[in-house]
Amino acid sequence: MNQPGTFTLRATDGQARRASLVTxxxxxxxxxxxxxxxxxxxxAVSPEDLKAVGAQxxxxxxxxxxxxxxxxxxxxxxxxxxxxxxxxxxxTDSGGFQVFSLSGLRxxxxxxxEFQSHLDGSRHFFSPEKVVxxxxxxxxxxxxxxxxxxxxxxxxxxxxxxxxxxxxxxxxSREAYPRGSGGQxxxxxxxxxxxEDLREESLAQLxxxxxxxxxxxxxxxxxxxxxxxxxxYHIGPKLPAHKPRYLMGVGAPMDxxxxxxxxxxxxxxxxxxxxxxxxxxxxxxxKVNIKRAEYREDERPLxxxxxxxxxxxxxxxxxxxLYVTRELLSYRLNTIHNLAFFLxxxxxxxxxxxxxxxMAFRQQYADVYGEPGKQEMEAQQS
Amino acid sequence: MNQPGTFTLRATDGQARRASLVTxxxxxxxxxxxxxxxxxxxxAVSPEDLKAVGAQxxxxxxxxxxxxxxxxxxxxxxxxxxxxxxxxxxxTDSGGFQVFSLSGLRxxxxxxxEFQSHLDGSRHFFSPEKVVxxxxxxxxxxxxxxxxxxxxxxxxxxxxxxxxxxxxxxxxSREAYPRGSGGQxxxxxxxxxxxEDLREESLAQLxxxxxxxxxxxxxxxxxxxxxxxxxxYHIGPKLPAHKPRYLMGVGAPMDxxxxxxxxxxxxxxxxxxxxxxxxxxxxxxxKVNIKRAEYREDERPLxxxxxxxxxxxxxxxxxxxLYVTRELLSYRLNTIHNLAFFLxxxxxxxxxxxxxxxMAFRQQYADVYGEPGKQEMEAQQS
Ligand SMILES: [Zn+2]
Ligand SMILES: [Zn+2]
Numbered sequence: 001m002n003q004p005g006t007f008t009l010r011a012t013d014g015q016a017r018r019a020s021l022v023t024x025x026x027x028x029x030x031x032x033x034x035x036x037x038x039x040x041x042x043x044a045v046s047p048e049d050l051k052a053v054g055a056q057x058x059x060x061x062x063x064x065x066x067x068x069x070x071x072x073x074x075x076x077x078x079x080x081x082x083x084x085x086x087x088x089x090x091x092t093d094s095g096g097f098q099v100f101s102l103s104g105l106r107x108x109x110x111x112x113x114e115f116q117s118h119l120d121g122s123r124h125f126f127s128p129e130k131v132v133x134x135x136x137x138x139x140x141x142x143x144x145x146x147x148x149x150x151x152x153x154x155x156x157x158x159x160x161x162x163x164x165x166x167x168x169x170x171x172x173s174r175e176a177y178p179r180g181s182g183g184q185x186x187x188x189x190x191x192x193x194x195x196e197d198l199r200e201e202s203l204a205q206l207x208x209x210x211x212x213x214x215x216x217x218x219x220x221x222x223x224x225x226x227x228x229x230x231x232x233y234h235i236g237p238k239l240p241a242h243k244p245r246y247l248m249g250v251g252a253p254m255d256x257x258x259x260x261x262x263x264x265x266x267x268x269x270x271x272x273x274x275x276x277x278x279x280x281x282x283x284x285x286x287k288v289n290i291k292r293a294e295y296r297e298d299e300r301p302l303x304x305x306x307x308x309x310x311x312x313x314x315x316x317x318x319x320x321x322l323y324v325t326r327e328l329l330s331y332r333l334n335t336i337h338n339l340a341f342f343l344x345x346x347x348x349x350x351x352x353x354x355x356x357x358x359m360a361f362r363q364q365y366a367d368v369y370g371e372p373g374k375q376e377m378e379a380q381q382s
Numbered sequence: 383m384n385q386p387g388t389f390t391l392r393a394t395d396g397q398a399r400r401a402s403l404v405t406x407x408x409x410x411x412x413x414x415x416x417x418x419x420x421x422x423x424x425x426a427v428s429p430e431d432l433k434a435v436g437a438q439x440x441x442x443x444x445x446x447x448x449x450x451x452x453x454x455x456x457x458x459x460x461x462x463x464x465x466x467x468x469x470x471x472x473x474t475d476s477g478g479f480q481v482f483s484l485s486g487l488r489x490x491x492x493x494x495x496e497f498q499s500h501l502d503g504s505r506h507f508f509s510p511e512k513v514v515x516x517x518x519x520x521x522x523x524x525x526x527x528x529x530x531x532x533x534x535x536x537x538x539x540x541x542x543x544x545x546x547x548x549x550x551x552x553x554x555s556r557e558a559y560p561r562g563s564g565g566q567x568x569x570x571x572x573x574x575x576x577x578e579d580l581r582e583e584s585l586a587q588l589x590x591x592x593x594x595x596x597x598x599x600x601x602x603x604x605x606x607x608x609x610x611x612x613x614x615y616h617i618g619p620k621l622p623a624h625k626p627r628y629l630m631g632v633g634a635p636m637d638x639x640x641x642x643x644x645x646x647x648x649x650x651x652x653x654x655x656x657x658x659x660x661x662x663x664x665x666x667x668x669k670v671n672i673k674r675a676e677y678r679e680d681e682r683p684l685x686x687x688x689x690x691x692x693x694x695x696x697x698x699x700x701x702x703x704l705y706v707t708r709e710l711l712s713y714r715l716n717t718i719h720n721l722a723f724f725l726x727x728x729x730x731x732x733x734x735x736x737x738x739x740x741m742a743f744r745q746q747y748a749d750v751y752g753e754p755g756k757q758e759m760e761a762q763q764s
Contacts, residue, residue, distance in 0.1 A: 039703070039707045039709065040700075040703070041704060041707075041709045041711045043709060043710050043711075044710035044711060045711065046711060046714070046715075047695075068703070068706065068707055069678070069699075069703045069706075069707075073678065073679060073699075076679060077679065077681065077697070077699055077700075083697075083699070083700055083703075084700065085695055085696055085700070296451070296455065297455060297458060297459065299459065313429075313467055314467055315459070315465075317451075317455075317459055317465070318422075318459075318465055318466065318467070321421070321422070321450070321451045321465075322423060324450065324451075325421045325423075325450055325451075327421065327423045327425060328425050328426040328710065328713050328714070329423045329425075329426065329427065329428060331710050332428070332710070332714065333428075
């Protein structure tokens with residue numbers, strides 16, 4: 001079956017799943033990590049760099065691309081794939097998260113959300129239909145529906161009403177792009193805050209709509225690692241088993257592994273790319289802050305277990321020097337490595353699930369990065 | 383002859399020369415353009431990027447490398463080639479120009495120059511011997527002697543006294559590193575300001591010292607294009623014919639071509655890399671300011687006559703988008719192209735000299751970039 005949206009389970013290991021998802025630009029092997037390419041460029045790296053570290057799919061931000069360069073311009077340039085010279089799959093988010101986190105004054109109505117651009121304060125309006133239209137212009141392989149991302153600390157009543165609005169918006173989104181009307185597929189987003197029953201209610205409502213996949217939204221918004229996992233372990237395994245499952249904006253290495261353990265297939269996060277630019281690098285021996293004096297004369301590769309261009313080529317001493325002198329090459333080399341680390345983690349998870357040893361694989365990372373909850377959780381969403 | 387410093391004239395066309403210079407890290411084919419790698423990294427690009435655009439040799443700044451990461455650290459890391467993973471030739475300047483242009487308070491004595499770091503105001507002292515010692519630690523293929531770079535507008539008396547100091551410093555430099563005492567070669571620097579007789583005097587004095595090559599310093603310091611050329615055309619052809627000739631810190635495309643016309647073999651300048659980061663791109667049709675609105679939907683490559691990665695891969699519209707959104711990839715793609723343009727210019731000049739059509743080759747650029755003096759000259763030195 002080459003129909004976009006075709007999802008084939010290859011193996012399971014507990015709740016963890018090894019699967020394949022067909023898109024118009026190729027098959028994605030899951031579990032998969034998706035680097036974030038905000039405005040149609042994963043910061044500091046090229047399409048070739050992304051392929052060299054094994055990226056199967058990248059994420060584009062609808063909110064950012066709508067503002068610059070504009071989805072209609074992208075459409076005239078032949079779509080985001082052609083514009084950015086990336087011929088593998090692209091997922092575009094709905095812009096909802098950025099509207100709720102980046103933009104100034106915003107007003108939610110039944111019809112949609114009015115917001116101000118974080119760039120120039122200009123006013124804009126996103127309806128579910130508008131967001132579908134933008135994503136059609138971008139030509140992404142996977143579209144996300146507009147949802148309301150409820151802030152951490154919102155009360156139960158607000159959250160319950162909000163998830164119903166999210167459901168109505170989801171229905172309007174699907175109606176604006178019926179299944180099979182083009183090569184793009186569409187995922188619904190489960191909300192419900194930090195109430196298990198509301199999560200179930202959101203899922204029940206969305207399940208009546210014919211989406212090709214389901215995402216869990218509204219996690220990693222400020223809650224503790226334990227609280228995040230409570231929701232994740234509750235709702236993850238309840239998501240439709242025969243469709244792809246996507247945990248949005250998560251996360252640190254252990255968050256991804258625990259997401260996989262809860263049956264999630266797809267992940268995105270700005271952590272590897274943002275931390276790379278801040279000099280925080282993920283290695284098989286733990287996190288490395290490359291600016292530290294201890295690396296001044298360290299001739300070893302950043303991670304001797306990593307086969308990326310950065311680790312194959314340069315010493316820690318040179319990487320530290322580039323970082324300290326703010327050389328532009330530093331951003332690229334660090335980003336290449338951090339992406340390699342996250343993509344290797346996902347590739348390792350795929351293999352481990354196939355071999356029926358996922359929990360042992362997870363434990364290797366837990367030994368280095370610590371059991372979640374025993375460490376502070378990192379900021380994870382963009 | 384594989385002895386570093388061996389210089390072989392292959393062809394001439396008027397004063398223009400096509401030659402080869404042997405260094406410890408390989409043969410340089412001249413005329414050659416040398417990208418500037420200030421602290422051991424040509425800003426925004428990797429060693430592989432440099433090789434892909436045909437860079438034969440890069441320049442490192444002694445002043446910057448002495449301050450960060452320190453020449454002794456570089457020596458312990460195996461030298462600058464190994465530290466930066468660049469296995470082709472490197473030329474290091476003497477630091478003189480940066481001391482006179484970047485640093486605060488400075489005091490020149492017979493012994494050397496005391497100066498303050500532009501980074502933290504700390505005090506340092508460069509003697510001719512110290513500068514040789516730093517360049518030995520860096521392990522460059524071509525060392526430059528410490529000189530006093532006389533500012534534009536200095537009077538004749540000062541300039542005359544200064545060139546004699548430069549000569550005494552040059553002699554001490556050579557004594558600190560006698561010819562053949564290692565794999566490095568050393569160039570003297572002709573000063574003399576904007577007085578042809580003082581330029582000749584400086585050259586006469588330096589010619590008594592056994593350098594492997596000669597540079598012309600103190601040009602492109604604020605004078606008019608006509609004044610620069612007056613000195614260049616006067617002194618260029620008088621430099622020893624059987625040794626390499628290097629015009630320091632110059633310049634724009636027409637400056638390089640006119641330097642070649644005056645018999646110069648080697649050039650370096652920050653123009654292509656600095657302008658790349660400012661969005662000013664050199665093309666076969668003239669300069670392009672990539673942020674201009676006219677490129678918003680321009681699907682053409684930046685320069686259809688260029689075969690660099692940037693031009694082979696991306697559209698002007700995407701390059702404009704990356705620049706406008708300040709994406710880090712913009713710096714790399716723009717730098718790759720501008721370096722390709724300057725390196726192609728030098729390669730084209732080599733071929734044109736071999737074919738005895740250098741003046742026609744020069745005219746092609748003059749038709750696009752204008753005859754010098756008819757346009758404002760660009761800031762050229764770093
Ligand atoms: Zn690596
Ligand atoms: Zn090009």
